[in-house]
Amino acid sequence: MMVWAGRVISALVVLFLLVDAYTGLFAAQTLKAEMDATGFPANLVPAIGIIALICGVLYAIPATSVIGAVLTTAFLGGAICTHFRVGEILSPPQIVCLVVVVAAWAGLYFRDSRVRQLMPFKV
Template identity: 55%
Template sequence: MAENTSFRGEVVLGWILSAIVILALAADAAVDLFVPSLIGPQMAETGFPANLATVVGLIILVSVVLYAIPRTAVLGAILTTGFFGGAICTHLRLGEIGSPPQLIGLLLGIMAWGGLYLRDERIRRLLPLRSVSG
């Protein structure tokens, strides 16, 4: 009984972590899609044309929707990992090692996979972090 309660707690924690990632990415996508002028200066600083904000917003939106749906969550996690990796690399290229955007991208990436690991038995079977015997 206690093991089942512990497992249920892990699943709830997984969904909480996933919800934080989903909300953060949905907010980012909304800004990129609906107020691209707000993100334009930051995009220019990183070497991207401001008119790509809408494209980036669509990529984020598709990724987060896929991540939020249990059946496609693994694909969504892979796509968000690619997005976070690109963002981290962009800031690294600018010499911004350990910058807040890099750390936020890293943290959200860890939370995305950690949340998925806790809420999805398929991922736990694929990556067993505990021994089967106990």
């Protein structure tokens, strides 16, 4: 049961990252206002989409899921930091990024016994 819960949570994380990648690669114009607000040039949106795609693919593959979780944490941690920099403390994008990172590690914890051995929480 715990493994299936981990798979479902992980699938939602992958779905989030793939939608983020799709938006960055194929609908970059929809993010122009957000990029301007954070001080990043809009021409970086496709690169951000590629990073999200790489994170999602690595996280989805069991053999590379831990590095995918680490990279996802770094990627979304950068997004959280960016919103802090512009004065958006506890903004919806920050909360979503935090929830996705926690979900990524929770999904991995539930579906991978090696991660449970490294982080021996009682569930």
